[in-house]
Amino acid sequence: MKNGLLFALAILALIGVAAVGGALFTVEQTEQALVLRFGEPVAGRGLITEPGLHFKIPLIENVVTFDNRILDVESPNLEVLAADNQRLEVDSFIRYRIVDALKFYQSVNSVQGANNQLGSVLNSAVRRVLSEANQRQIVRDERSALMAKIKQQADLEARRFGVEVVDARIRRVDLPQQISEKVYGRMQTERQREAAEYRAQGAEQAQKITAKADRDVIVLKAEAQQKADQTKGEGDAERNRIFAEAFGKDPDFFAFYRSMQAYEAAFKPGETRFLVSPRSAFFRFFSAPEGSASAPPEPAQKR
Numbered sequence: 001m002k003n004g005l006l007f008a009l010a011i012l013a014l015i016g017v018a019a020v021g022g023a024l025f026t027v028e029q030t031e032q033a034l035v036l037r038f039g040e041p042v043a044g045r046g047l048i049t050e051p052g053l054h055f056k057i058p059l060i061e062n063v064v065t066f067d068n069r070i071l072d073v074e075s076p077n078l079e080v081l082a083a084d085n086q087r088l089e090v091d092s093f094i095r096y097r098i099v100d101a102l103k104f105y106q107s108v109n110s111v112q113g114a115n116n117q118l119g120s121v122l123n124s125a126v127r128r129v130l131s132e133a134n135q136r137q138i139v140r141d142e143r144s145a146l147m148a149k150i151k152q153q154a155d156l157e158a159r160r161f162g163v164e165v166v167d168a169r170i171r172r173v174d175l176p177q178q179i180s181e182k183v184y185g186r187m188q189t190e191r192q193r194e195a196a197e198y199r200a201q202g203a204e205q206a207q208k209i210t211a212k213a214d215r216d217v218i219v220l221k222a223e224a225q226q227k228a229d230q231t232k233g234e235g236d237a238e239r240n241r242i243f244a245e246a247f248g249k250d251p252d253f254f255a256f257y258r259s260m261q262a263y264e265a266a267f268k269p270g271e272t273r274f275l276v277s278p279r280s281a282f283f284r285f286f287s288a289p290e291g292s293a294s295a296p297p298e299p300a301q302k303r
Contacts, residue, residue, distance in 0.1 A: 025063050027051050034064045034101045041102055064105055070095050070166060071111060073118045079176065080127055084134040091172040094122050094154055096163045103162030117161055118154070122168070125153040139173050146170070 027033045033048040034041060035056055041047065042061060048054055049068070056063055074093040082088055096118060098104050108114040129149045130138055138146060151168035158165050247254040 023055050023058050024053060025056060026053055027065065030067060030069050031065045032068045032098070032101055034066070034105055035061055036064060037061045047101055066098050066101055066104060067111060068098070070097050071115075072096070073115050073122060075119055075122045075126065078123055078126055080130045082130060082135050082138060083132055086135040087176050088130070088135065088138065089174045089176055090126055090130065090138075090170060091174075092122060092126050092150070092168070092170045094118065094151070094165050094169075095167040096158060096165045098162060099164045100162035103160075105162075107161045114161055114163060118158055118163070118165075121154050121157045122150075125150045125157070125168075126170075128153065138170075143170060 025033070027048055027050065029051040031051070033054070035046050035048065035054075036042070037057070037060055072093055072095045074091075076091045078090045078092065080088050080090050096114075098114075104114065108117055129146055133142060133146055137143075147168055147170055150170075151165055154168055155165035243254070
């Protein structure tokens with residue numbers, strides 16, 4: 001009987017420990033908790049925003065926790081028709097915070113459900129706002145103002161889910177793939193045309209430079225040849241003048257000098273042969289130093 005009593009006490013102790021364990025729960029710093037009793041928030045302590053250890057009634061009350069940080073929803077590659085009938089692909093996102101946990105739980109139940117609802121809200125806001133602007137305003141001129149307008153409209157619709165939209169951004173705006181390919185093709189054709197034009201202008205300039213260089217070379221050569229001929233002519237004239245002066249001063253020496261030059265030119269190795277009499281005037285300096293000939297000159301025969 002004593003053992004039965006101990007066993008019963010042990011069972012009661014385990015039940016007590018389980019009850020106490022079920023009555024305790026922890027709220028993290030990044031969370032907020034909603035204490036529900038049969039699906040309704042408990043009066044006075046239904047919303048818990050303070051982190052730490054808290055209590056609830058086991059089996060009767062349950063706790064639902066939600067993230068207290070800023071969450072985000074993305075809407076990639078949304079096709080929008082701008083005010084100028086230009087089709088655009090827009091990549092956007094919003095950031096939100098849960099401000100009414102009970103409304104959030106009752107309307108969307110979880111973060112995943114909120115993301116699904118807010119994705120539709122974001123798409124609708126993006127389409128409405130961007131349909132009133134043209135491509136230039138969306139891409140450059142009024143992008144910040146348009147993002148602020150998207151945030152405002154998305155926040156108005158998100159309030160019914162118990163959340164607040166804290167930011168809305170357009171990450172990227174592109175043309176659709178087919179239009180982008182056409183635009184790229186036109187840009188490529190234009191760049192090729194410009195490149196061909198630049199190459200033609202370069203070839204024209206190269207031909208002008210080459211022609212000018214060739215003309216300058218011809219002019220320089222002609223001027224140099226003219227100066228060379230002039231210098232040579234002046235040299236020849238000076239040589240003839242010196243020869244003339246030398247001949248006038250000593251005709252005998254000049255005749256001897258010219259004969260020596262004739263001998264040097266005539267007796268060079270070659271195929272030409274002369275049959276000349278030794279008593280010819282051509283060899284007069286061979287027989288007498290003064291150049292007097294002993295017999296009348298004989299004509300030379302060449303073969």
